[in-house]
Amino acid sequence: MQAFTSDHFVLPLPPxxxxxxSKYALLRDAVAETLPQIRLREAPPATEGELALAHEPGYIDAVLQGWLSPAQQREIGFPWSQRMAERACRSVGASIAAARVALSEGVAANLAGGTHHASAAKGSGYCVFNDVAVAARLMQAEWHRHHRSLLRVLVIDLDVHQGNGTAEIFADDPTVFTFSMHGARNFPFRKVPSDLDVDLLDGCDDTAYLAALARGLDTVWQRLQHTPPGLVFYLAGADPHEGDRLGRLKVSAAGLAQRDRLVLDALRERGLPVALSMAGGYGHDIAVTVALQRHTLALASESWKAWQASSGRRQPLAAADGTIA
Structure with missing residues (x-):
């Protein structure tokens, strides 16, 4: 399985x-040391033209040229620097690369990404550009160019925070279905409606969490039965975990593993390629967050193996190395 990294581009954050x-480099090292079945590749940066598929040109210029106002930087949560802009482009590039490979191999991953609070004209909540939105729009354009048909997209967002930026970007787009399951009282405090939102109470445990996910997925399949997606983006946040500083839920490591199995098995059974993003994770112990995300990638690699053994894969858009076929 291929997974794309951008952790060499570290921001100079204040003490x-x-x-x-630090979790991104730690995750890359953990994958390299313990999951040899995953091939790690450094992501290329997204281009300005690719970013413009989901973001307003003025906002793109402000990020790339350093014109963000102090208020914009505070909302994003990062001070501007050239490395901040480069990292944002690389994070989007990693999801683009993962999506291309997923369309060929069934499963691929971005070891970062999931920047779902960024909307068309602004960033927020540590999110500069919306990697999933840009990658979805680009895959649709490339698919149409090569196959002269529509590629519908499903976003399954299981970060503990609602994907408000993704919901806003795709609010009037019937070709992309957004599903977000998140803490009802957590950030962002003003939600933007997704196609399907599942709100969770503070303290939600494994039983309640997994039951809500099963119901949510059933609703997704019912609503998409006549317009099935051809590509799925899965934001596999580690922040629903009970040890997360920002999550406010009580989901165990075993519960998160079962969550990942439910999603990956459902997608594989339906023949739906998936590009994973690691999204949020703010554990009191960073090693715990890294271990949770490493396990998500291990399960994804098992799903990838099953895809390779199956004969029901869709017509590929990309070659195995991520280039256009």
């Missing part, structure tokens, strides 16, 4: 900043 920047 005491609560964003866990």
């Amino acid at each position: 005491g900043h609560r964003f866990p920047m």
Whole structure:
């Protein structure tokens, strides 16, 4: 299975900043050391033209040229630097690359990404550009160019925070279905309606969480039975975990593993390629967050193996190395 990284582009954050920047390199090292079946590749940056598929040109210029106002930087949560802009482009590029490979191989991953609070004209909540929105729009354009048909997209967002930016970008787009399951009282405090939102109470445990997910997925399949997707983006956030500083839920490591199995098995049974993003994870112990996300990738690699053994894969858009077929 291929997975794409962008952890060499580290932001110079001030002391005491609560964003866990170190987790990306730690996750890459853990995957390299313990999951040899996953091939790690550094992601190329998204281009300005690719970013413009989901973001307004003025906002793109502000990020790339350093024109973000102090208020915009505060809302994003990062001070502007050239490395901040480069990292944002690389994170989007990793989801683009993962999506291309997923359309060929069934499963691929971005070891970062899931920047779902970024909307068309602004960033928010540690999200500069919306990697899933850009990748979805680009895959639709490339699919149409090569196959002269519509590629419908499903976003399954299981980060503990609602995917408000993704919902806003695709609010009037019937070709992309957005499903978000998140803490009802958690950030963002003003939600933007997704196609399907499942709100969870603080303290939600494994039993309640998995039951809500099963009901949510059943609703997704019912609503998409006549317009099935051809590509899925799965935001597999580790922040519903009971040890997360920002999550406010009580889902165990075993519960998160069962969550990942439910999603990956459902997608494989339906022949739906999936590009994973690791999304949020803010554990009191960063090693716990890394272990949770490493296990998600291990389960994804098992799903990838099953895809390779099956004969029901869709017509590929990309070659195995991520280039256009």
